[in-house]
Amino acid sequence: MSYFALRHSGSARVLPGFGLSMGISVLFISLVLLLPITGLFGQLAGLSLAEYWAIITEGRVVASYMVTIGAAAVAALVNAVFGLLLAWVLVRYDFTGKRLLDALMDLPFALPTAVAGITLATLYASSGWMGGWLESLGFQVAYTWVGIALAMAFTSIPFVVRTVQPVLEDMPAEVDEAAMSLGATDGVAFRRVIMPHLWPALVTGTGLAFVRSLGEFGAIIFIAGNMPYETEITALMIFVKLQEYDYAGASAIASVVLFVSLALLLAINVWQGRFIRRLHGGKG
Amino acid sequence: MSFSVFRRSVLALAIGATLSTPAVAQERELLNSSYDIARELFAEINPKFEAWWAEEHGEDIEVSQSHGGSSAQARAIMQGLRADVVTFNQVTDVNVLAEAGLVDEDWQDAFDNNASPYYSTTAFLVRKDNPKAIENWDDLVNDDVDIVFPNPKTSGNGRYTYLAAWGFADDQFEGDEEQIQDFMRTFLANVRVFDTGGRGATTSFIERGIGDVLISFESEVNNIRQEYGSDDYEVIVPPTSILAEFPVAVVGENAERNGNSDLAQSYLDYLYREDTQRLLAGFNYRVHHEAVVEEFADQFPETDLLKVEDVFGSWPDAMETHFEGGGMLDQLQRR
Amino acid sequence: MRRIGDAPLVRRLLIAAAVGLSGLFLLLPLVAIFAQAFSQGVSVFWSNVSDFYTLHAIGLTLGIALLTIPVCLVFGVALAWLVTRFSFPGRRLLQTLIDIPFAVSPVVAGLIYLLLYGRNGWIGSWLNSHDIQLMFAWPGILMVTIFVTCPFVARELIPLMQAQGSREEEAAVTLGASGWTTFRRVTLPNIRWALLYGIILTNARAVGEFGAVSVVSGAIRGQTNTLPLHLEQLYQDYNAVGAFACAALLALIALLTLAAKAGLEWRASRREAFA
Numbered sequence: 010m011s012y013f014a015l016r017h018s019g020s021a022r023v024l025p026g027f028g029l030s031m032g033i034s035v036l037f038i039s040l041v042l043l044l045p046i047t048g049l050f051g052q053l054a055g056l057s058l059a060e061y062w063a064i065i066t067e068g069r070v071v072a073s074y075m076v077t078i079g080a081a082a083v084a085a086l087v088n089a090v091f092g093l094l095l096a097w098v099l100v101r102y103d104f105t106g107k108r109l110l111d112a113l114m115d116l117p118f119a120l121p122t123a124v125a126g127i128t129l130a131t132l133y134a135s136s137g138w139m140g141g142w143l144e145s146l147g148f149q150v151a152y153t154w155v156g157i158a159l160a161m162a163f164t165s166i167p168f169v170v171r172t173v174q175p176v177l178e179d180m181p182a183e184v185d186e187a188a189m190s191l192g193a194t195d196g197v198a199f200r201r202v203i204m205p206h207l208w209p210a211l212v213t214g215t216g217l218a219f220v221r222s223l224g225e226f227g228a229i230i231f232i233a234g235n236m237p238y239e240t241e242i243t244a245l246m247i248f249v250k251l252q253e254y255d256y257a258g259a260s261a262i263a264s265v266v267l268f269v270s271l272a273l274l275l276a277i278n279v280w281q282g283r284f285i286r287r288l289h290g291g292k293g
Numbered sequence: 294m295s296f297s298v299f300r301r302s303v304l305a306l307a308i309g310a311t312l313s314t315p316a317v318a319q320e321r322e323l324l325n326s327s328y329d330i331a332r333e334l335f336a337e338i339n340p341k342f343e344a345w346w347a348e349e350h351g352e353d354i355e356v357s358q359s360h361g362g363s364s365a366q367a368r369a370i371m372q373g374l375r376a377d378v379v380t381f382n383q384v385t386d387v388n389v390l391a392e393a394g395l396v397d398e399d400w401q402d403a404f405d406n407n408a409s410p411y412y413s414t415t416a417f418l419v420r421k422d423n424p425k426a427i428e429n430w431d432d433l434v435n436d437d438v439d440i441v442f443p444n445p446k447t448s449g450n451g452r453y454t455y456l457a458a459w460g461f462a463d464d465q466f467e468g469d470e471e472q473i474q475d476f477m478r479t480f481l482a483n484v485r486v487f488d489t490g491g492r493g494a495t496t497s498f499i500e501r502g503i504g505d506v507l508i509s510f511e512s513e514v515n516n517i518r519q520e521y522g523s524d525d526y527e528v529i530v531p532p533t534s535i536l537a538e539f540p541v542a543v544v545g546e547n548a549e550r551n552g553n554s555d556l557a558q559s560y561l562d563y564l565y566r567e568d569t570q571r572l573l574a575g576f577n578y579r580v581h582h583e584a585v586v587e588e589f590a591d592q593f594p595e596t597d598l599l600k601v602e603d604v605f606g607s608w609p610d611a612m613e614t615h616f617e618g619g620g621m622l623d624q625l626q627r628r
Numbered sequence: 629m630r631r632i633g634d635a636p637l638v639r640r641l642l643i644a645a646a647v648g649l650s651g652l653f654l655l656l657p658l659v660a661i662f663a664q665a666f667s668q669g670v671s672v673f674w675s676n677v678s679d680f681y682t683l684h685a686i687g688l689t690l691g692i693a694l695l696t697i698p699v700c701l702v703f704g705v706a707l708a709w710l711v712t713r714f715s716f717p718g719r720r721l722l723q724t725l726i727d728i729p730f731a732v733s734p735v736v737a738g739l740i741y742l743l744l745y746g747r748n749g750w751i752g753s754w755l756n757s758h759d760i761q762l763m764f765a766w767p768g769i770l771m772v773t774i775f776v777t778c779p780f781v782a783r784e785l786i787p788l789m790q791a792q793g794s795r796e797e798e799a800a801v802t803l804g805a806s807g808w809t810t811f812r813r814v815t816l817p818n819i820r821w822a823l824l825y826g827i828i829l830t831n832a833r834a835v836g837e838f839g840a841v842s843v844v845s846g847a848i849r850g851q852t853n854t855l856p857l858h859l860e861q862l863y864q865d866y867n868a869v870g871a872f873a874c875a876a877l878l879a880l881i882a883l884l885t886l887a888a889k890a891g892l893e894w895r896a897s898r899r900e901a902f903a
Contacts, residue, residue: 024713024714024794024797024798024801024807024810025801025806025807025810026709026713026807026811027710027713027714029706030706030707030709030710030713030714031710031714033702033703033706033707034703034706034707034710034722037703037706037707037778038707038722038725038726041703041771041774041775041778042725042726042728042729042775042778043725044744045737045740045741045743045744045775046728046740047744048740048741048743048744048749049736049739049740049743051743051750052743091649091653094642094645094646094649095646095650097633097642098642098643098645098646098647099646101631101633102639102642102643104643106647108890108894110646110647110650111890112886112887112889112890113650113654113655113886114650114654115885115886115889116654116658116882116886117654118829118832118833119832119836119881119882119883119885119886120657120658120836120878120879120882121835121836121837121838121856121878121882122734122836122838122839123836123838123856123859123860124661124836124856124859124875124878124879125657127863127871127872127875128657128660128661128875129657131660131664132656132657132660137660138656138660139652139656162653163653163654163657166653166654182631185631185632186631188632189631189632195632195633195635195638198632199632199633202632203632217730220730220731221730223733224730224731224732224733224734224736225733226733226734226735226839227734227838227839244733244735247733247735247736248735251735251739256739256743259736259739260739260743263732263733263736263739266731266733266736267731267732267736270730270731270732271724271727271728271731274724274727274730274731275724278720278723278724278727279720
């Protein structure tokens with residue numbers, strides 16, 4: 010049971026319900042997802058290409074892309090390592106509190122982002138439990154880009170854990186045994202034997218975590234500090250445009266985030282399909 | 294399974310039906326759309342108005358509240374929030390509604406004092422004993438001073454602070470544009486955190502302990518000091534600052550549609566009555582009613598209040614020159 | 629037989645690292661919420677929770693979630709059936725399209741609905757002239773909530789139904805069962821845990837959505853204020869305890885969600901063990 014386990018491609022058979030399910034799906038996708046998106050493009054239609062380009066390449070906006078992408082990348086990489094560790098520990102070992110730890114993994118999905126935002130800001134400010142301690146060690150988290158990365162990492166950690174976990178679970182024990190019987194050390198065996206099976210899932214999970222971080226607003230805004238060129242995220246730039254009644258400008262920046270995110274998601278989906286076909290040699 | 298889904302849907306529909314039915318269908322309801330920090334204020338005024346209306350007209354009514362950033366509220370009304378009246382903290386946000394035809398063009402003449410029943414100014418909150426000796430705007434550009442105030446791009450409160458500092462510099466350097474811009478650049482560089490709203494800035498200053506001075510409305514810094522302990526903080530009202538008006542208007546189109554035109558007018562008139570003005574002064578807002586002004590004279594130090602119209606020509610001019618994309622604020626922050 | 633990473637030292641080290649980091653990173657924020665909510669005692673917490681406007685916000689939030697779930701359920705099952713049981717051109721595109729809500733930042737999600745159904749939108753202006761109000765009323769909140777939550781059920785079902793294949797259903801149909809009977813008797817028992825899990829995730833997100841809802845709600849107290857919006861207002865009013873009391877309620881819903889999910893998994897694993 011995972012949100013984003015690797016998919017197998019389906020096959021055409023003579024089951025009933027094609028018309029009905031197609032009807033419901035297409036109707037729903039058109040009405041709920043695509044129709045409102047046209048509103049976004051309606052706004053963009055009011056801009057000339059030059060105006061559009063000027064809005065999305067404005068210095069402060071570009072700086073916000075850098076901050077957002079940089080922090081999201083750091084958060085995704087940290088989550089790749091942390092998520093792999095957690096998935097490994099949850100699948101391979103038995104220990105007291107394992108079930109609790111497993112349940113805890115979904116907390117960031119279940120907790121409203123605004124709650125996560127004010128809580129993280131309270132904890133990591135210099136007056137908070139974590140912030141005070143970190144500051145005495147010379148690290149400042151709140152109101153720096155580290156805080157942004159932290160909030161992003163918090164909201165997106167389940168993507169990595171829940172994508173890697175099922176793949177690890179499905180891995181047969183013989184794989185380990187074969188490697189160990191050849192006398193390889195743990196480190197070498199992990200790198201040579203486990204990782205090749207794992208990395209598609211790891212890349213997928215990390216990619217999803219990255220995409221999620223690009224759009225996050227509620228959890229970040231409290232801890233970011235929002236200084237121009239330094240800690241302003243792209244979602245804030247959209248928010249600022251809205252405050253100025255500049256719908257076209259907001260839609261322009263939003264469209265950039267939308268295209269990048271969709272392109273990444275499509276790439277993940279296609280790449281996943283290719284990989285599975287290669288792995289199973291066209292089976293299933 | 295399918296049964297439980299069915300039962301769930303029925304339950305959901307029942308709840309949906311309850312949601313859509315107003316509690317008491319016949320009662321008239323007035324919606325006041327207001328800025329985000331006025332919630333406690335109107336929570337006190339509304340029941341008083343409801344009681345007064347019931348006594349005068351023998352009719353039970355209800356006043357509802359919607360709060361958010363002033364600009365966000367104006368945007369919501371333009372997109373269909375059916376507010377009967379607005380009580381904002383920024384003239385420009387009412388102007389936006391007037392441009393859209395929702396509010397009468399001459400709205401500033403519809404009520405006394407430019408349709409602003411109360412006003413305030415921008416003041417400083419500093420930590421105990423004022424360790425950085427901050428008394429005026431030019432103390433804020435010292436190297437060792439860290440400032441907290443909300444982002445002028447997202448907050449009307451922040452815009453007032455920016456305009457007040459500019460107004461001071463304009464006075465100080467007798468209009469020398471280059472010196473004013475240098476002053477403003479240093480001033481903005483001293484800001485530690487740009488929260489999106491006034492209350493966010495307060496949290497940064499009080500709860501997170503960031504910065505040496507918080508700049509906000511005079512009413513707000515006084516409330517904060519009362520709330521968080523008068524021993525730990527001091528309020529400094531600079532000798533020169535800016536006049537912050539809190540404009541009110543009837544949203545004609547909505548009030549007519551809701552059949553609330555008389556109510557809306559009375560509600561805003563009610564804000565000018567002596568007892569309401571006293572209540573407003575209790576919330577540290579400056580008011581116009583003479584008896585009340587006298588009564589609370591000690592509470593509000595005399596200050597030279599600059600008018601946006603005098604320093605910047607008009608609100609639309611100030612907005613265009615300073616706050617629009619690529620405007621002065623963006624240029625000052627550019628690097 | 630020895631498996632990779634079985635050495636006691638490695639094992640202990642990794643477990644300690646995982647537990648320690650999760651504690652700091654995930655559990656501590658949760659503890660902080662409850663610590664803040666109860667920082668002035670149980671009675672202050674209780675008076676904040678039992679406030680009329682808080683109760684109304686709870687009711688609205690739960691009502692919206694209850695309306696959202698059946699819609700997402702029907703859509704999710706239909707889409708999963710479509711893309712796992714049939715092969716047709718555009719299948720991959722359809723699967724990517726349902727990811728749109730993941731790609732759109734919540735504030736933008738609210739904005740696009742407002743642009744379409746708001747007073748100036750091309751559907752909204754027609755609605756306005758017919759005196760129908762969707763935005764700034766509960767239907768608007770429901771619409772954006774459905775938008776942000778619709779991928780969860782489908783996302784949960786698709787990998788499972790793909791892995792299970794369609795042989796059992798084909799057998800049933802060949803033996804003369806109607807489509808509906810096949811779905812109810814064959815498919816549903818196979819997917820019901822995933823389905824419930826999808827519902828749990830949908831519910832969690834529906835209850836907690838802030839960004840999109842804040843744009844279309846109008847935040848009228850006692851009318852269109854959901855619990856996350858109410859929380860933010862309390863926070864704005866210097867009522868940190870009240871805000872964290874609401875946060876604690878939302879966290880409690882989150883915890884119940886996690887407990888329900890853990891319970892489901894436990895049952896599922898037990899069934900497997902007996903099977």
